[in-house]
Amino acid sequence: MDAWQERKMSAAVNTLHNKGFTYEGGEQWKPPLGEPPKWVTAPAPEYVFVSGPSAHTVCEKKYAELLIRVMCLVTGDDQSEYTATLIPQPRLV
Secondary structure, eight states: OOHHHHHHHHHHHHHHHHTTOBOOSSSSOBOOOSSOOHHHHSOOOOEEEEEOSSOEEEEEGGGHHHHHHHHHHHHOOOGGGOEEEEEOOOOOO
């Protein structure tokens, strides 16, 4: 095995260890047991399309009201002229 292959093998082993996999002999590494990490189970953020007479953009739903206020300060528009439309999430199967 040359030096390049050894570095690749070492990187692969380190990656598996860092992700919680264990090696107990045989051909395959075993995945971690227990609760999955939060980044796997966390709900995806909801996004909205914010639209008004002078500006349009997309942002996370939780920031829509703040964004509309800022956009109105910048453009001079009235808040009642802006809408925030929920963007449907794609369904993963």
